[in-house]
Amino acid sequence: MGGWNILRVALIAIRRNPVRSGLTMLGVIIGVASVIAMVALGSGARASIDEQISSQGVNLIYLSAGSWGRGPGTARGGAGSTTSLTVEDADAVRAQVPLVARVSPGVRGRAQVIAGNQNWNTSIEGGNEEYLEIRSWRVVAGENFTARHVLVADKVCLLGKTVADLLFPGEDPVGQIVRVRNLPFRVIGVLAPKGQGQWGDDQDDIVIAPYTTLQKKLLGITHLNRVTISAVSQDRVEQAAIEITRLMRQRHRITNPDDDDFTVRTVEEMAQTRLDVANTMNSLLMSVASVSLLVGGIGIMNIMLVSVTERTREIGLRLAVGARSRDILSQFLAEAVTLSVFGGLLGIALGIGISETIVRSLGWPMQVTTEAIALAFGFAAAVGVFFGWYPARRAASLDPIDALRYE
Amino acid sequence: MALIRLVDLRKSYRVGDVTVHALRGLSLDVERGSFVCVVGASGSGKSTLMNVLGLLDRPTSGHYYLEGEDVSGFDKDRRAHLRNRKIGFVFQNFNLLPRTSALENVELPLLYGGRALPPAERHARARGLLEAVGLGSRLDHTPQQLSGGQQQRVAIARALVNEPELLLADEPTGNLDSRTSVEIMEILQRLVRERGITVVLITHEHDIAEYGTRVVTVRDGRVTSDTPVQNRRDAAAERAALPPLELEVEPEPAEAGAEA
Structure with missing residues (x-):
């Protein structure tokens, strides 16, 4: 049949x-x-x-001060809590790890931001002129700050979409002045919206300024909270992270990984749990x-x-x-x-x-x-x-x- | 050459601990174009004989020559092929596929036997045969919509669709009233007369056996008598002599007149 x-x-x-x-x-x-x-x-x-992940930049590596590790018998403050991470560390990573493409020293804090009769409590981040590129973040109005702004610790800043909309409803924020803890910053750019972050946070609720300005004029610190790094390519991220860790241990004279005073994490790692x-x-x-x-x-x-x-x-x-x-x-x-x-x-x-x-x-x-x-x-x-x-x-x-x- | 030659056929099988000898050295010749009726009581071995003749079963020993070829040793697939090509079956309980039209029932054997007939030709053949048995107006009826006699006529058409040499009828009138039985016997007699088909009919009723040309009596697995029929009954004449039915019970009265 x-x-x-x-x-x-x-x-x-x-x-x-x-x-x-x-x-x-x-x-x-x-x-x-x-x-x-x-x-x-x-x-x-x-x-x-x-x-x-890709909205954060796929090649991203965070080098943060402090450690997530749990050493026996020691009290640990967690990531970002120690003052041992320095600009020199960032420079060393840039100079000595060939798999690294870009490095941006960073500091972070929260502050009340005022413009005219509007005010808003937001997170404020410092980076260098490469920070936006590392995070694959675009500027939609105005422009990014330059190496010179960083060098002279100029009081310029970029506003995230949320902040821009709240402080300057219906207005162009570029060229306007915002006061951060009573310090006047000139707005030179507005960032492209990035949407929700990994944990449901609003990534656009942010003000970005040169890290030097924040260190010297706003926060009064010399250390860094974290260094944002991009690897040369996505498949070298793991290797780059290993080499950064090795370099940092050598620089901070750490022999036991439990004693790390820094944390290296890749975005993929951070997303891995989820x-x-x-x-x-x-x-x-x-x-x-x-x-x-x-x-x-x-x-x-x-x-x-x-x-x-x-x-x-x-x-x-x-x-x-x-x-x-x-x-x-x-x-x-x-x-x-x-x-x-x-x-x-x-x-x-x-x-x-x-x-x-x-x-x-x-x-x-x-x-x-x-x-x-x-x-x-x-x-x-x-x-x-x-x-x-x-x-x-x-x-x-x-x-x-x-x-x-x-x- | 005889169409069928059975030589010292033996068949035994085990039922539990007992070995039953159903055929004990049975020999029989059936000539082409004859109408042989096999009679015997139940347990005489006539059903086993039927199964062996129909190539549904294999003898334990002995030989079965069909058209001169010894088929007693054929395996399942070769027997299936021969059944398809050379043998038509008519059963007591009709064995039509339920919920399937008369036409499709008749076409069934054409689906097997390794031959791919185009659907149009299958339909044409089946239709022709249904018309020949007087069911030309009931092609699309399912068995449930047909009377017993009509169902048996569909079964006969099915048995003929591959133009077999041999038609095996196992108590074909066992489930039918006497009038319908005469009608069926008329068809079988006509097939022998007009188409030269060989019919082997198994029955336990001696009066049915008298429609054949020869009566073979089987007892205890052997042929005990084999005689030509002297006063052969003519089914066509008998049917013509029957009083007309005053009320023919039909599943669909609207079409009752179409039947002839």
Whole structure:
């Protein structure tokens, strides 16, 4: 019997019992739909994390003062709490680690910022002229400060989108004066909006100024809080971070890593925890969805077994009129696979529908990928073959005489 | 050359601890174009004989020559192929596929046997045969919409679709009333007469056996008598002599007149 006839006979058999066929397919439909929706959820979460990483700059390495490590018996202030990180450290990193492309010494603080009758408490960051480039941050109005501004500790600043909108509603902030702790800064640029940070913070709620100005005129310190570094390329980030750590230990004469007075972290590392959570979540959801696909497969097997028993006489007759065992085998296998493939197709449609609905109603990031569709579909077809095999085998091994007499 | 030659056929099988000898050295020749009726009580071995003749089963020993070829040692697939090409089956309980049209039921054997007939030709053949058995107006009826006699006629059309040499009928009238039985026997007699088909019919009713050309009695797995029929019954004449039915019970009264 040719391929087309096998399929035709399978379709006729499926159509003969539409309600039962529908219910049988339901298991696969739900299984495939949930696999697709779950994978979409997982890929969406990962994509949004990836997007946040690249919005920060993929090559980014932070060298912060203080340590996250926990040494025995010592009180630790955490990152940013010590005063041992200096501009010399930053210069050394720039000079001695070849994998490093750009380095920006940085200080941070919070301050009340006043312009006219508006005021706002925001975080204020200092960097050098390369800071924006390291963080792949653009200036949308005005311009970035220059090396000269840094050198002379000029009182100029860049406003984040949020700050600019709050202090200068409906006005162009460039060229205006803002007062930071009563110190007047000239606004020379407005930053492009960057959106939410890794932890849901508003990255645009910020004022950026030359670190020298903040050190000398605003904070009155000589140390740095952190150094922002970019590696030459994304795949050298890890190696660069290792070399920076080695250099810093050498410069600060640290032999035991527990005694580190600095922390080196890459953006990827910082996102890793969240990626791990997303991945764990994803595998968990996937396995639940796979179980339902498996249950769908067992449903197919169950129905096929019932069907073989019910149609014993039909099988006997087919054998009597010249069907070979393998014709019967392929017929029943084709029925199971057709059920699961149709179920798979409907499941894909349902899965995409569910994903769309979740995106629209809950606003979760979801990504229906072609890989997920191909995977779910392939899995559904495999389920059909796997769970259809046993009933088909049973049908094919029937003896024509017994089958014809079966009551 | 005889169409069928059975030589010292033996068949035994085990049922639990007991070995049953169903055929004990049965020999029989069936000439082409004959209408042989095999009669025997239940347990006589006639069903086993039918299964062996129909290539559904293999003899334990002995030889079965079909058109001169010894088929007793053929494996499952070769027997399936021969069944498809050379043998048509008619069963007591019709064995039609439920919820499937008469046309598709008749086409069924054409799906097997390794031959890919175009659908149009399959339909044409099946339609022609259904018309020949008087069901030309019921092509799309499913078995549930047909009476017993009509179902058996569909089954006969199905048995003929591959133009077999041999038609094996296993108690074909066992589930039918006497009037319908006569109708079925008329069709079988006509097939032998007009198409030269060889019919082997198994029955336990002696009066049905008298429609054949020869009666073979089987007992204890052997042929105990083999005689030509002296006063052969003519089903066509008998049917013509029957009083017309006042009320023909039809599943669909609207089409009752179309049947002839």
